[in-house]
Amino acid sequence: SKTRETLASRLDTLFLGKKQIDEELLDELEEILITADLGVRTTQELLDAARTRVKRDQLSDPQALKEVLREKIYEYLQASDQPAELVMPESGPFVIMVVGVNGVGKTTSIGKIAAKFVRSGQSVLLVAGDTFRAAAIDQLKIWGDRVGVDVVARDPGSDPSSVVYEGLEYGVANDIDVIIIDTAGRLHTSVNLMEELKKIRRVIGKKMAGAPHEVMLVLDATTGQNSISQARMFSEAVGVTGLTLTKLDGTAKGGIVANICRELGIPVRFIGIGEQIDDLRDFDAREFVDALFNREPDETRQS
Amino acid sequence: MFFHFAFSDAMFENLTDRLDSVFKKLRGHGKLTEENIQDAMREVRVALLEADVNYKVVKEFIAAVTEKAVGREVLSSLSPGQQVIKVVHDELVELLGSHEEPLRLDGRQPVSIMLAGLQGSGKTTTAGKLARMLREKGRKPFLVPADVYRPAAIQQLHVLGEQVGVPVFDSTTEDRPVDIAKRAVAEAEDKGYDTVIIDTAGRLHVDEALMTELKDISRAVPLTEILFVADAMTGQDAVTVADKFNSDLEITGVVLTKIEGDARGGAALSVKKVTGKPIKFVGVGESLDALEVFHPDRAASRILGMGDVLSLIEKA
Numbered sequence: 171s172k173t174r175e176t177l178a179s180r181l182d183t184l185f186l187g188k189k190q191i192d193e194e195l196l197d198e199l200e201e202i203l204i205t206a207d208l209g210v211r212t213t214q215e216l217l218d219a220a221r222t223r224v225k226r227d228q229l230s231d232p233q234a235l236k237e238v239l240r241e242k243i244y245e246y247l248q249a250s251d252q253p254a255e256l257v258m259p260e261s262g263p264f265v266i267m268v269v270g271v272n273g274v275g276k277t278t279s280i281g282k283i284a285a286k287f288v289r290s291g292q293s294v295l296l297v298a299g300d301t302f303r304a305a306a307i308d309q310l311k312i313w314g315d316r317v318g319v320d321v322v323a324r325d326p327g328s329d330p331s332s333v334v335y336e337g338l339e340y341g342v343a344n345d346i347d348v349i350i351i352d353t354a355g356r357l358h359t360s361v362n363l364m365e366e367l368k369k370i371r372r373v374i375g376k377k378m379a380g381a382p383h384e385v386m387l388v389l390d391a392t393t394g395q396n397s398i399s400q401a402r403m404f405s406e407a408v409g410v411t412g413l414t415l416t417k418l419d420g421t422a423k424g425g426i427v428a429n430i431c432r433e434l435g436i437p438v439r440f441i442g443i444g445e446q447i448d449d450l451r452d453f454d455a456r457e458f459v460d461a462l463f464n465r466e467p468d469e470t471r472q473s
Numbered sequence: 474m475f476f477h478f479a480f481s482d483a484m485f486e487n488l489t490d491r492l493d494s495v496f497k498k499l500r501g502h503g504k505l506t507e508e509n510i511q512d513a514m515r516e517v518r519v520a521l522l523e524a525d526v527n528y529k530v531v532k533e534f535i536a537a538v539t540e541k542a543v544g545r546e547v548l549s550s551l552s553p554g555q556q557v558i559k560v561v562h563d564e565l566v567e568l569l570g571s572h573e574e575p576l577r578l579d580g581r582q583p584v585s586i587m588l589a590g591l592q593g594s595g596k597t598t599t600a601g602k603l604a605r606m607l608r609e610k611g612r613k614p615f616l617v618p619a620d621v622y623r624p625a626a627i628q629q630l631h632v633l634g635e636q637v638g639v640p641v642f643d644s645t646t647e648d649r650p651v652d653i654a655k656r657a658v659a660e661a662e663d664k665g666y667d668t669v670i671i672d673t674a675g676r677l678h679v680d681e682a683l684m685t686e687l688k689d690i691s692r693a694v695p696l697t698e699i700l701f702v703a704d705a706m707t708g709q710d711a712v713t714v715a716d717k718f719n720s721d722l723e724i725t726g727v728v729l730t731k732i733e734g735d736a737r738g739g740a741a742l743s744v745k746k747v748t749g750k751p752i753k754f755v756g757v758g759e760s761l762d763a764l765e766v767f768h769p770d771r772a773a774s775r776i777l778g779m780g781d782v783l784s785l786i787e788k789a
């Protein structure tokens with residue numbers, strides 16, 4: 171693929187020009203990692219580890235150093251204590267609650283994920299748990315139409331927990347396989363809104379034992395270090411079990427998810443690569459690591 | 474070159490402490506020299522990078538501020554660490570824009586303002602907020618939905634218009650954004666509205682077709698303001714995006730949204746640095762009154778991850 175080639179060429183220009191591993195090379199690697207939003211701390215750790223390996227194994231080949239870094243980041247991404255794949259319950263609907271800060275792409279991702287389930291032959295129901303943002307309900311309904319699935323919604327301003335309750339009832343009554351619940355965007359620092367989210371979660375659990383089976387946190391690849399804080403606080407509040415990383419069709423790399431995976435043990439399930447219904451992919455850690463190092467050649471020279 | 478120190482969650486308050494420990498040896502010496510501030514600059518560098526200030530911007534900033542700090546007398550009222558922070562902070566404020574930049578609303582009426590930016594950055598909400606703010610100032614704003622792509626985007630602006638009591642142009646997803654803009658301006662003239670606020674669809678800076686669409690709007694109607702709306706949580710890529718929007722559109726200012734959270738907001742410095750355009754407003758919440766003018770000093774403190782310490786230093 172294109173990303174692989176560019177990665178290769180980018181790293182090759184970096185490594186081939188070098189006969190040895192020196193501070194200058196490490197500096198360049200530092201820049202690549204930090205500008206991919208891996209964060210200064212992780213970057214430091216990675217480079218320290220790489221340098222230790224270089225010393226211990228007496229590596230002199232820059233290519234070997236590259237491999238050390240790639241493997242390390244790959245390891246971070248795999249560090250999950252959750253099943254890597256979505257696990258459907260034995261019986262009854264599979265309930266997914268989708269959460270995240272404002273504007274990251276929750277509603278859009280719900281549309282895409284719903285389409286994916288429909289394609290695999292499942293019946294899907296969407297629940298309009300964002301009763302707050304202007305036209306959020308209309309937006310979800312349009313996605314429902316596009317995908318060809320039902321949407322349970324109430325009037326704007328109504329209590330999100332009641333809508334969710336109603337949605338679950340409808341889902342059970344109609345033998346729905348997958349129920350996906352949209353929630354309003356909220357900053358993780360807003361105590362009231364996080365309480366509201368906890369309440370929605372409680373209502374789901376009361377109505378249906380074992381649900382929600384997946385609490386999906388949506389993160390925007392354009393976001394920098396704040397993603398960590400988002401992941402921590404949403405996890406504390408509602409127990410996040412999986413991530414979707416959106417907007418990877420831009421030039422941001424979303425490197426911060428490597429830290430999130432490692433620190434919180436939450437796997438990335440999907441990536442969003444556009445605004446259309448088919449612009450969703452299963453997460454592939456190898457491809458992601460490749461893309462992290464991928465930079466346009468002129469990008470490094472601009473000042 | 475490489476930075477080493479123990480990271481902690483409480484590090485927000487710690488920059489001064491760390492700088493002070495760096496400077497322990499220095500206390501009593503008279504001047505800041507290149508050697509004795511090198512370690513301190515390493516700490517500042519980390520603070521900036523953790524705040525998501527772009528890597529290259531940090532590099533240049535550190536070089537510039539080092540130059541400014543060298544040779545300074547250490548004031549008796551400040552520790553050397555505080556002294557360095559003061560220099561850094563002052564420089565940040567300077568770069569972020571030292572005076573307020575109001576909207577340009579004079580000239581031939583109606584004036585038109587276009588909002589542009591990446592997907593989900595807060596354009597539509599900001600349009601509603603601006604409409605409210607301008608109406609309160611006695612102007613007659615007119616909201617124009619020119620996002621024909623995002624599901625329910627037009628509807629969203631209609632809802633916001635109703636909430637703030639500002640009329641909204643009647644467009645449909647069948648219309649072309651350029652035509653919407655032209656017709657809306659004509660209608661504003663007819664009806665005596667004085668400020669046209671055009672909401673555009675979110676788009677990627679690398680999407681040439683959609684970037685051209687914005688250029689077409691800016692050619693078709695006279696715009697006094699093209700505001701680039703950016704999310705305060707944006708990471709390293711902020712420079713790439715802002716640079717492209719600015720070079721394609723000649724933006725006139727920036728609105729930084731969602732700053733009421735715990736993001737350190739280094740994007741503010743990155744965006745300001747690459748575009749040279751003023752940050753005119755900040756979004757501090759979802760409600761329609763949550764729009765404020767930008768305060769460079771607050772943004773600088775936030776980027777450095779420090780609050781109260783600075784007010785102490787400022788008094789020195």
Ligand SMILES: Nc1nc2c(ncn2[C@@H]2O[C@H](COP(=O)(O)OP(=O)(O)OP(=O)(O)O)[C@@H](O)[C@H]2O)c(=O)[nH]1
Pocket residue numbers: 270271272273274275276277278279300303306353354355356388416417418419420441442443444445449592593623675677
């Ligand atoms: N380029 C790109 N845009 C995306 C992607 N996912 C979502 N978007 C766009 O991002 C914007 C926000 O998406 P929404 O789905 O409304 O986000 P949300 O998290 O539901 O927003 P709130 O409900 O307001 O918090 C829309 O313009 C989407 O089309 C993606 O993967 N790539």
Ligand SMILES: Nc1nc2c(ncn2[C@@H]2O[C@H](COP(=O)(O)OP(=O)(O)OP(=O)(O)O)[C@@H](O)[C@H]2O)c(=O)[nH]1
Pocket residue numbers: 272273303355356357590591592593594595596597598599620623626673674675676730731732733755756757758759763
């Ligand atoms: N917390 C917070 N949320 C904000 C702020 N400004 C906008 N939002 C929220 O961010 C989300 C996206 O806002 P929109 O105004 O729809 O963003 P947009 O740029 O028009 O999105 P697209 O049209 O899809 O590109 C919504 O949930 C808004 O309520 C802000 O200052 N603070």
Ligand SMILES: [Mg+2]
Pocket residue numbers: 276277278300306352353354355
């Ligand atoms: Mg939504």
Ligand SMILES: [Mg+2]
Pocket residue numbers: 596597598620623626672673674675
């Ligand atoms: Mg919008």
